[in-house]
Amino acid sequence: MKILIKIVKVVLTILLFLFSIAIIYISVLAPKEKRFKMAEHTQGFYLSQTMFDILIFQHPEYSDVYFEKSVAFNKRGEYAKGFELLNKAVELDSKSHLGYRGWMKLRKLRDFDNALSDFNRLDSLTPNFVDSPWGEDIDFLRGECYFGKKEYQKAIVLFNRSIKNQKEGWADIHSFVYLGICEYELRNYEKSIHEFKRALKQSKNIPESYFGMAKSYQKLGQIEKAKEHILKAEKNINYKRDDSYNEFLNEIYLSEILELKQTLNNK
Amino acid sequence: MKNKLNILLLSSFFLALILTIWVYYQTTSRVGDISFDKNIDNSEFNACNEDRITQYYSIGTNYQGGEKAIKKELKGLINNLNFNDSGFITYRFVVNCKNKTGRFRVKTVNSNLKENTFNSDNIKRIQESIESLKGWKAGKRKDEILDSYYVLNFKVQNNKIVDIF
Numbered sequence: 446m447k448i449l450i451k452i453v454k455v456v457l458t459i460l461l462f463l464f465s466i467a468i469i470y471i472s473v474l475a476p477k478e479k480r481f482k483m484a485e486h487t488q489g490f491y492l493s494q495t496m497f498d499i500l501i502f503q504h505p506e507y508s509d510v511y512f513e514k515s516v517a518f519n520k521r522g523e524y525a526k527g528f529e530l531l532n533k534a535v536e537l538d539s540k541s542h543l544g545y546r547g548w549m550k551l552r553k554l555r556d557f558d559n560a561l562s563d564f565n566r567l568d569s570l571t572p573n574f575v576d577s578p579w580g581e582d583i584d585f586l587r588g589e590c591y592f593g594k595k596e597y598q599k600a601i602v603l604f605n606r607s608i609k610n611q612k613e614g615w616a617d618i619h620s621f622v623y624l625g626i627c628e629y630e631l632r633n634y635e636k637s638i639h640e641f642k643r644a645l646k647q648s649k650n651i652p653e654s655y656f657g658m659a660k661s662y663q664k665l666g667q668i669e670k671a672k673e674h675i676l677k678a679e680k681n682i683n684y685k686r687d688d689s690y691n692e693f694l695n696e697i698y699l700s701e702i703l704e705l706k707q708t709l710n711n712k
Numbered sequence: 713m714k715n716k717l718n719i720l721l722l723s724s725f726f727l728a729l730i731l732t733i734w735v736y737y738q739t740t741s742r743v744g745d746i747s748f749d750k751n752i753d754n755s756e757f758n759a760c761n762e763d764r765i766t767q768y769y770s771i772g773t774n775y776q777g778g779e780k781a782i783k784k785e786l787k788g789l790i791n792n793l794n795f796n797d798s799g800f801i802t803y804r805f806v807v808n809c810k811n812k813t814g815r816f817r818v819k820t821v822n823s824n825l826k827e828n829t830f831n832s833d834n835i836k837r838i839q840e841s842i843e844s845l846k847g848w849k850a851g852k853r854k855d856e857i858l859d860s861y862y863v864l865n866f867k868v869q870n871n872k873i874v875d876i877f
Contacts, residue, residue, distance in 0.1 A: 451717065454717050454718070458724045461727070461728045464731075465724065490738065491738045517742075517744075518744075520769070521767075521804060522802040523744065523819055525819065555867055555877060556823075559823075689769040689772060690769045692877050698778050698781070701777075
């Protein structure tokens, strides 16, 4: 009996130590790439942030860790902490992280000047290469920055450059939509309709184009055409451009479509 | 020998216990979680499920008419407040499953995205304005309406609020 108790104690001791060793191995000793993946997949939890802290302590030059650790902070609006980390990532490896930092400044903060500065710096680091920060064409993003700054002529140049580089059939459909809105803002209503039509050539389900056309036709005094297009905008609203994180600069809502529809019906 | 084994067993047990508690804490706490603070929070506001407050983008919590509608509703605030610095005022709060808001927390940064402070009266006015918004629509997962954290940014430029998103 005594031997049995002794065996149980030994086995239990070994198992408990193995459990502890496994936890220590996973958090401190496993290959850095494996630990990075694990922390990446548990984004937002303290465990993930602590694992990133350990990685930073062990590998202070590992730029991806600073970048990945910043994500949870920026998603929660803690920009001072988030951008301090992102700045460090850019300092260590500008080519890899400048695009994302610019993209974040544009989409998360509408900080157009600083986003442009990051995109321009990235562009200068990669001559003869069309960058695509966070998967989007750099000129499309620069176009959005100028659009946000209400510098519509410059935005037009960049959206057109994006379309030229990406080729008409491959460009982001919203390059055409933005071109339409820019022309509308510049009071070139016929030109604006032409640009919205270019978007509709790529797909028939673009409520932003129909909405923009309705507004342009209204300005041109062609109320019946405006009514026709506002109905199409309403019908296609479920295809609108949206994002679960942030409102887009050219995002439209059913409420504003219905408002314009009401105004047009009263004419 | 017997004593040594007992000490080893006890040590391994306590080490495993400490690590288990640490892992539990690390896997149940998230960045940005806001717990009730009786000194600043409205005691009438409750989360429907305290243990499951998710992020707005995971379940589609939003405002009717979007942030464009918020901007329209807060036009008075936008026009009236004056600031001495540029930057961003970011409110994070809970939208509960009954579309009510509470537990407001604020973070501010200057235009270089470094922590700063804005006039406290202005900050108070902004919070009161957010509290007055009634068009929140709590998101859902598998037909269950859930509590979530929402983030609302106020961009300050040339002494004025120029954008809300």
